[in-house]
Amino acid sequence: MPSSGPSLEAPDPERHAVVTRGLTKRFGRVVAVDHLDLAVRRGELYGFLGPNGAGKSTTLRMLCGILEPSEGEGQVLGIDLRRNPERVKSAIGYMSQRFSLYDDLTVGENLTFYTRVYMVPRAERAARIERMLRLGDLVGRERQLAGELSGGYRQRLALTCALVHGPALIFLDEPTAGVDPVSRRTFWALIRRLADQGTTILVTTHYMDEAELCDTLGFIYQGRLIAHGPPAHIKAETFARQVIELAAADPRAAADALADWDAVEEVVRAGARVRVIAARGGLGTGAVTDYLRGRGVAVEWANEVEPTVEDLFVSFVDRERKARVREQLRALGADGT
Amino acid sequence: MWSRLHGIIVKEFVQLGRDRLALTLMLFVPVAMLFIFGWAINTDVKHAPTAVVDQSGSVEARTLLEALANSQYFDVRHWPRSTRELTRMIDDGTAKVGIVIPPDYARQLARGRAQVQVIVDASDPQVATSAMNAATSLAAARSLALLAQTREGTVLRNDAPPLDFRVRAWYNPDLVSAIFIVPGLIGALLMQTTVSVMAIAIVRERERGTLEALVVSPIRRWELLLGKIAPNLLVAYGQMTMALVVAHFVFDVPIRGSLVLLYGLSAVFMWGTLGVGIFVSAASRTVPQAMQLSFMTFLPSIYLSGLLFPIEGMPPGAQWLAHVIPLTYYVVVLGVYPKPVVMAALRVAAPLF
Numbered sequence: 001m002p003s004s005g006p007s008l009e010a011p012d013p014e015r016h017a018v019v020t021r022g023l024t025k026r027f028g029r030v031v032a033v034d035h036l037d038l039a040v041r042r043g044e045l046y047g048f049l050g051p052n053g054a055g056k057s058t059t060l061r062m063l064c065g066i067l068e069p070s071e072g073e074g075q076v077l078g079i080d081l082r083r084n085p086e087r088v089k090s091a092i093g094y095m096s097q098r099f100s101l102y103d104d105l106t107v108g109e110n111l112t113f114y115t116r117v118y119m120v121p122r123a124e125r126a127a128r129i130e131r132m133l134r135l136g137d138l139v140g141r142e143r144q145l146a147g148e149l150s151g152g153y154r155q156r157l158a159l160t161c162a163l164v165h166g167p168a169l170i171f172l173d174e175p176t177a178g179v180d181p182v183s184r185r186t187f188w189a190l191i192r193r194l195a196d197q198g199t200t201i202l203v204t205t206h207y208m209d210e211a212e213l214c215d216t217l218g219f220i221y222q223g224r225l226i227a228h229g230p231p232a233h234i235k236a237e238t239f240a241r242q243v244i245e246l247a248a249a250d251p252r253a254a255a256d257a258l259a260d261w262d263a264v265e266e267v268v269r270a271g272a273r274v275r276v277i278a279a280r281g282g283l284g285t286g287a288v289t290d291y292l293r294g295r296g297v298a299v300e301w302a303n304e305v306e307p308t309v310e311d312l313f314v315s316f317v318d319r320e321r322k323a324r325v326r327e328q329l330r331a332l333g334a335d336g337t
Numbered sequence: 338m339w340s341r342l343h344g345i346i347v348k349e350f351v352q353l354g355r356d357r358l359a360l361t362l363m364l365f366v367p368v369a370m371l372f373i374f375g376w377a378i379n380t381d382v383k384h385a386p387t388a389v390v391d392q393s394g395s396v397e398a399r400t401l402l403e404a405l406a407n408s409q410y411f412d413v414r415h416w417p418r419s420t421r422e423l424t425r426m427i428d429d430g431t432a433k434v435g436i437v438i439p440p441d442y443a444r445q446l447a448r449g450r451a452q453v454q455v456i457v458d459a460s461d462p463q464v465a466t467s468a469m470n471a472a473t474s475l476a477a478a479r480s481l482a483l484l485a486q487t488r489e490g491t492v493l494r495n496d497a498p499p500l501d502f503r504v505r506a507w508y509n510p511d512l513v514s515a516i517f518i519v520p521g522l523i524g525a526l527l528m529q530t531t532v533s534v535m536a537i538a539i540v541r542e543r544e545r546g547t548l549e550a551l552v553v554s555p556i557r558r559w560e561l562l563l564g565k566i567a568p569n570l571l572v573a574y575g576q577m578t579m580a581l582v583v584a585h586f587v588f589d590v591p592i593r594g595s596l597v598l599l600y601g602l603s604a605v606f607m608w609g610t611l612g613v614g615i616f617v618s619a620a621s622r623t624v625p626q627a628m629q630l631s632f633m634t635f636l637p638s639i640y641l642s643g644l645l646f647p648i649e650g651m652p653p654g655a656q657w658l659a660h661v662i663p664l665t666y667y668v669v670v671l672g673v674y675p676k677p678v679v680m681a682a683l684r685v686a687a688p689l690f
Contacts, residue, residue: 064553066552066553086555089553089554089555090555094550094553094554096546096549096550098545098546098549099546100545100546100547100549100550101545101547102348102352102545102547103545104351104352104355104356105348105351105352105355109348109351112344112347113344113347113348114344114554115344116340116341116343116344116347117340117341117344117345117551117554117555117556118554118555119340119341119555122340161550
């Protein structure tokens, strides 16, 4: 089981690439990031997980030095976020899910542009670009326009553009969104190798198989770190659950009916589909179909699927909510269960 | 710092070179528009600023000037003491129309043969045409009235008109519309392309997500802006040069003023319009939005800059707005290059210089 709350080892800038204490960002009355304590060890591949709107992007933007924290403090590679945001910018690499490439520039021109932007000394530029081309398996494509590359190549070019100045820490914001599975695997092999060679990587993802490749996972929800730990622990959590996905003519009715069922832990509706989360072995697709049919909801199909990071969330979040309710009850002197 | 600025400038140039369509549009659309508008636009004007040399000082002369003012075509504002001073006023644009009343005007009139000299700055053919028409019909009307007075009501058909306005058009004696309208149009077209190209150059980065990478990078804001303005400024110069060549060889607009000054002041103007482009980019999320918005800056500029209608005739609010628009000043700059005078004309025509 992943441990909740701050890490047990005391964070220090010598051993940690990212350290934050009570990092908070408010937009008006909305608290986007709520007293976040984060510790990412140097050379670690850290998976930063959370549903959309949980505060992931806001945290990343503060760590990149482009958004000033409302409260709390943080160091990135030993540089203070508040005092030296400009130095942070030069020291880190950043790649977003939108890849940030100039489609009308060639592969070589994109790389050259970023060497200039990140002030790579002129004498080192050619060698650096050469190394990046080899790293991203882009040799021989220097003169091809970035817009003509397929998804996997674009993704690797975006990564090499972020690495062109040799940063010790890179932030990857959903780097595999919208990329085919084979390219995703190649990409993760690449960043795994980078991490093993000593680059610290903080990556956000929605895919469970990707999360498993990280050294540490951190779950953020409503601006707070609600759980963190090695993926093995997280995996133990997934094994305890099963997920059934189904399509119904009336997904709302299906979700409402399932929510009343004791055997069901959580129901998540995503468009026309409904995901049912239950304890492992507790439910079969047949049982679910029969249950719904008994309540007059027609099911088009139902399949057992691999749990995703979001499914895990739902269970974490649920536990978090329960914990809060228990806390409140205890405060009232009632017998919390 | 130089490395970052250099990076942006090189990138912008390569992108401009790659986008053949946009580059072609930038360079040739203004020229094509110049052909269309240069041949099509024409308008009518009142309240021409007028300077009068009254060498006669007689009652008859005052009656004539009153008639001139009542016509609404002439606004008598200046009273130069000599014809030389009058010439200077027309040269530098203080006055569009000059009127010289001879010393013996009253005596000439009594003899039934008076000559008044009317000089019209015809580099603006709209002002010139209406001023000349107004002067001619005024002379006819005054003649009729004078004849009626002397002959006690009977006017003979073959009577020579006692009042003769000798109208002379300066600078543009054939009243070629192009000499006024084409230079102004160059400014309007330059404005349109520079505003939209600049706005699109920034909004495109936002749309593609590359702006995000630039924000995270060590690039400073001014480096990004300067790096984007510089290449576009150069292309705008190319645009302007082509338009000047077309104006000269197709529309026969002479170049009598200083080209060095014209190019120098053009940089000031384009700096302003590229700034408007940046302003537009800040307000738009997508490229089509940026295009629409830049078009919305274009229309008021055309109408309020004094290119189509003289600013003097506008209500105070519109005049105030006109002085906020970069094109207003540039129309003045461009309006001067076919004339042999330079700085003096600028100083008088636009109070900010």
